[in-house]
Amino acid sequence: MAQFTKNPPLNESDLPPAPRTLLEHWLADAVALPMQEPTAMTLATVGADGAPSARIVLFKGFHEDGLTFYTNYESHKGIDLAANAKVALVFWWDKLERQVRIEGHAQKLPEAVSRNYFYQRIRDSQLGAITSQQSRVVATREELDARLDANEQRYREAEVPFPPFWGGYNVTPTLVEFWQGRHGRLHDRLQYRSKNGSWIVERLEP
Ligand SMILES: Cc1cc2nc3c(=O)[nH]c(=O)nc-3n(C[C@H](O)[C@H](O)[C@H](O)COP(=O)(O)O)c2cc1C
Ligand code: PXP
Known part of the structure; x- marks a missing residue:
């Protein structure tokens, strides 16, 4: 297997105070490359029975610092989210050797926002x-x-x-991990964790 070699070190001193700023930079880097779906993210939900499920959805922009996506509210994921708002999201950009992992909770977007996007x-x-x-x-x-x-x-x-069973969710993050591949599998992992309304940055072992 190839080693990850593209990235310079990801240092604590490079990080902005809030994760949204860095995520916007990384998304812009991904969108600038010839990739078919640079905004694709894996969404994991948990059903009322405790069973996890995951699928890809498209990131459609920020709403009040949350990440939005659109779907059918009566789908498998919609039923899961009605029972349990906790979710995980994962972006993986192969060409950038970067991963972003997010944990948080999903809320339906206001209907007017969903309607606007629908049209x-x-x-x-x-x-x-x-x-x-x-x-x-x-x-x-x-x-x-x-x-x-x-x-x-x-x-x-x-x-x-406009179908009443279709619309957006906004995922408010409580944890955002930025991962960059490094040689020898000693990758850089820096996470922002929400604590009492501010963000704490921590380095994780690879
Ligand atoms: C690249 C890609 C992007 C997708 N984007 C969405 C999306 O934004 N919204 C959506 O409902 N399904 C999207 N899908 C389809 C989902 O992966 C999934 O099949 C569908 O939402 C049903 O999931 P569920 O049965 O777990 O609710 C996408 C699939 C792919 C491969
Ligand atoms: C079923 C479904 N809904 C929504 C989307 C989101 O993309 P768009 O709003 O750009 O069609 C996709 C993208 O593949 C999709 O497959």
Whole structure:
């Protein structure tokens, strides 16, 4: 396996007072590279039964220092989040040899914010959102396509209605770890931990 070699050391003295600033820099570095989905992050949730599950969602910007993403509120993750707001997020940028791990809690975004984002999406994705009963079992692909066709016909001359079961979540972080690969697997790991309303920086062993 290749060694991680790209990064200069990540030093405590390089860190801004709040993690959002560094995360914005790292996201900008990722977006500047030719990567298909530089804002993709793994979202882990925990169900009412204590079982974890994880999937990728797209980061869609900050809201009051939280990280936002959009989804179906009745999906597997939506049902998990209704029972347990605690989540973990992970970004991994292969070309940068960088990982960011976040822990925090997710809250629904205000409906007006979700509605605004919904109408920024292309019309086909609006139709996709109203058509998909995300995470449910569907008998065949044809059944899904038939439902899409029906929605296309129904709203041919009209705005796609904003679905009440679709919208954003805002993840307020309580822990943000910045990880950079280093030679010999002695990576740099610096974490911000929220304590009494301020951030404490700690170095973790690799
Ligand atoms: C690159 C990528 C980005 C994705 N972004 C989203 C997203 O922003 N929102 C979403 O609901 N699903 C997104 N998905 C699909 C999810 O990974 C997942 O299949 C879906 O949300 C259902 O998850 P659940 O059944 O655990 O709720 C994305 C998948 C990939 C591969
Ligand atoms: C089901 C689903 N919802 C939402 C998204 C978020 O992306 P966008 O809002 O850019 O379509 C994705 C991205 O793949 C997705 O697959």
